[in-house]
Amino acid sequence: xxxxxxxxxxxxxxxxxxxxxxxxxxxxxxxxxxxxxxxxxxxxxxxxxxxxxxxxxxxxxxxxxxxxxxxxxxxxxxxxxxxxxxxxxxxxxxxxxxxxxxxxxxxxxxxxxxxxxxxxxxxxxxxxxxxxxxxxxxxxxxxxxxxxxxxxxxxxxxxxxxxxxxxxxxxxxxxxxxxxxxxxxxxxx
Amino acid sequence: xxxxxxxxxxxxxxxxxxxxxxxxxxxxxxxxxxxxxxxxxxxxxxxxxxxxxxxxxxxxxxxxxxxxxxxxxxxxxxxxxxxxxxxxxxxxxxxxxxxxxxxxxxxxxxxxxxxxxxxxxxxxxxxxxxxxxxxxxxxxxxxxxxxxxxxxxxxxxxxxxxxxxxxxxxxxxxxxxxxxxxxxxxxxxxxxxxxxxxxxxxxxxxxxxxxxxxxxxxxxxxxxxxxxxxxxxxxxxxxxxxxxxxxxxxxxxxxxxxxxxxxxxxxxxxxxxxxxxxxxxxxxxxxxxxxxxxxxxxxxxxxxxxxxxxxxxxxxxxxxxxxxxxxxxxxxxxxxxxxxxxxxxxxxxxxxxxxxxxxxxxxxxxxxxxxxxxxxxxxxxxxxxxxxxxxxxxxxxxxxxxxxxxxxxxxxxxxxxxxxx
Numbered sequence: 018x019x020x021x022x023x024x025x026x027x028x029x030x031x032x033x034x035x036x037x038x039x040x041x042x043x044x045x046x047x048x049x050x051x052x053x054x055x056x057x058x059x060x061x062x063x064x065x066x067x068x069x070x071x072x073x074x075x076x077x078x079x080x081x082x083x084x085x086x087x088x089x090x091x092x093x094x095x096x097x098x099x100x101x102x103x104x105x106x107x108x109x110x111x112x113x114x115x116x117x118x119x120x121x122x123x124x125x126x127x128x129x130x131x132x133x134x135x136x137x138x139x140x141x142x143x144x145x146x147x148x149x150x151x152x153x154x155x156x157x158x159x160x161x162x163x164x165x166x167x168x169x170x171x172x173x174x175x176x177x178x179x180x181x182x183x184x185x186x187x188x189x190x191x192x193x194x195x196x197x198x199x200x201x202x203x204x205x206x
Numbered sequence: 207x208x209x210x211x212x213x214x215x216x217x218x219x220x221x222x223x224x225x226x227x228x229x230x231x232x233x234x235x236x237x238x239x240x241x242x243x244x245x246x247x248x249x250x251x252x253x254x255x256x257x258x259x260x261x262x263x264x265x266x267x268x269x270x271x272x273x274x275x276x277x278x279x280x281x282x283x284x285x286x287x288x289x290x291x292x293x294x295x296x297x298x299x300x301x302x303x304x305x306x307x308x309x310x311x312x313x314x315x316x317x318x319x320x321x322x323x324x325x326x327x328x329x330x331x332x333x334x335x336x337x338x339x340x341x342x343x344x345x346x347x348x349x350x351x352x353x354x355x356x357x358x359x360x361x362x363x364x365x366x367x368x369x370x371x372x373x374x375x376x377x378x379x380x381x382x383x384x385x386x387x388x389x390x391x392x393x394x395x396x397x398x399x400x401x402x403x404x405x406x407x408x409x410x411x412x413x414x415x416x417x418x419x420x421x422x423x424x425x426x427x428x429x430x431x432x433x434x435x436x437x438x439x440x441x442x443x444x445x446x447x448x449x450x451x452x453x454x455x456x457x458x459x460x461x462x463x464x465x466x467x468x469x470x471x472x473x474x475x476x477x478x479x480x481x482x483x484x485x486x487x488x489x490x491x492x493x494x495x496x497x498x499x500x501x502x503x504x505x506x507x508x509x510x511x512x513x514x515x516x517x518x519x520x521x522x523x524x525x526x527x528x529x530x531x532x533x534x535x536x537x538x539x540x541x542x543x544x545x546x547x548x549x550x551x552x553x554x555x556x557x558x559x560x561x562x563x564x565x566x567x568x569x570x571x572x573x574x575x576x577x578x579x580x581x582x583x584x585x586x587x588x589x590x591x592x593x594x595x596x597x598x599x600x601x602x603x604x605x606x607x608x609x610x611x612x613x614x615x616x617x618x619x620x621x622x623x624x625x626x627x
Contacts, residue, residue, distance in 0.1 A: 028211055035218045044226045049232035055237040063243065100626070107333075107624070109351045203623045 077201035348598030385410035408591025412573035436536030441509035456590035466579035489546035503554035540603035550613030
């Protein structure tokens with residue numbers, strides 16, 4: 018009887034210790050998941066910003082400065098360039114680059130970057146977008162809506178991604194960046 | 207009791223192992239993200255450094271003397287500086303590439319960087335140009351047929367199919383270089399241009415463009431109510447071997463109306479040619495009226511280029527042909543109005559009945575007339591002697607400014623600056 022009580026007592030103590038360790042590890046797991054989630058979102062946003070910055074910097078190569086921008090809407094930007102954004106090389110053909118919010122998916126909307134009507138691969142889409150807003154500026158940094166005057170664009174991107182620990186509470190992150198038509202400036206804007 | 211305790215321990219250990227594995231996955235992923243970010247930032251900085259150095263080198267006389275060793279800047283001169291151990295932090299500068307066109311002040315430089323750390327690798331390229339020649343054709347390219355001749359055709363007699371000239375309009379009106387060329391049928395423009403053109407010896411060289419009939423079997427090249435034709439050429443000064451013989455010079459573009467018909471074979475649906483006898487350029491369209499009226503504009507013209515010279519009757523290509531300027535020769539037809547253009551400038555207008563042009567179903571011939579169904583001598587074909595390039599057809603009558611910009615678009619090399627980093 019005494020032995021049975023010893024065994025029962027040791028099992029209870031061991032189980033308690035196990036539960037403590039598991040609780041601790043579960044908390045660590047959630048913390049790690051949060052760090053991973055935050056890190057990957059920051060990485061994703063960083064990549065998205067670099068991509069947009071690069072694409073818009075190539076606007077206007079070989080094109081007269083007042084003919085670079087074709088459409089300057091709140092959620093869509095279209096411009097001309099002799100840079101082939103698909104192969105990332107100078108081209109002998111003029112291309113039309115179209116940046117717009119695409120269809121909604123289970124991972125949020127996709128910000129599409131099209132060249133001559135075709136999605137650029139593999140750089141042509143940015144995931145987890147909920148909303149996008151463009152504001153445009155002329156060479157004197159005054160806000161404008163006239164495509165011929167556009168020399169830079171301020172982009173407000175709202176990212177949305179489901180939380181790894183609370184599926185019903187998606188997390189939203191905003192990023193605001195200003196991208197310049199760098200090559201238009203180089204050509205004497 | 208002992209078994210129950212064992213099962214309990216195994217169960218708890220399994221759950222615990224699952225938690226640890228999951229934890230390891232998340233914790234393990236974080237450094238990868240951080241490392242990639244760090245590498246990208248490092249590569250960006252090193253790339254800027256490398257590009258700045260390349261720009262400084264490109265303009266340095268010492269560098270040019272040391273690496274290019276007095277090579278002249280004719281055409282395009284490209285030099286790559288490769289490194290095995292140019293390491294900065296976690297980055298390696300693989301190479302710097304310099305391209306000059308015609309002058310040391312017309313250049314672009316490119317840098318190629320790779321960065322690696324703990325199994326992660328990123329690469330970054332950057333380039334910048336200064337007054338770099340840039341060729342474009344303006345906003346519109348010919349949309350029915352466009353032979354840019356941008357293909358080096360070597361030894362076309364060596365194997366079948368090695369004489370193909372693609373149609374860059376996308377309509378598959380590809381051309382076939384016919385006749386004998388010992389070494390190559392196409393040659394570079396030379397000078398600041400990187401284009402190719404096709405040479406015609408005035409004896410048997412021409413380009414045949416096969417028809418692509420529509421469902422009616424007619425109008426394969428849309429010689430209907432409205433269209434434009436244009437080609438660039440250098441007419442050889444002598445126009446063939448026998449300066450005093452029959453006029454072998456020369457047909458530029460010929461869209462036959464009916465090459466089998468004795469009454470129509472010399473009246474093209476549309477055509478441009480030079481007649482050595484009357485020393486005039488002819489621009490013609492045959493109309494689809496009862497009399498098959500041929501509207502024709504003739505303009506005085508004197509060929510000036512020395513494209514071929516002859517040794518014992520054999521035409522030998524003059525490598526200095528590029529010193530002679532290119533000319534463009536085009537026509538537009540719009541509901542009975544024919545207009546002729548030389549170098550993008552209107553040189554004549556002829557007005558006829560408001561009807562379409564004669565339907566064409568035999569493709570196009572560049573460099574000679576298309577004559578069939580009879581016995582014809584070499585002079586009947588009026589072979590072209592010289593070089594031809596950028597031959598195209600548009601499905602509407604371009605206005606004067608468009609013909610001018612077509613000409614300028616091909617001929618102008620705009621100097622541009624750009625940066626990609």
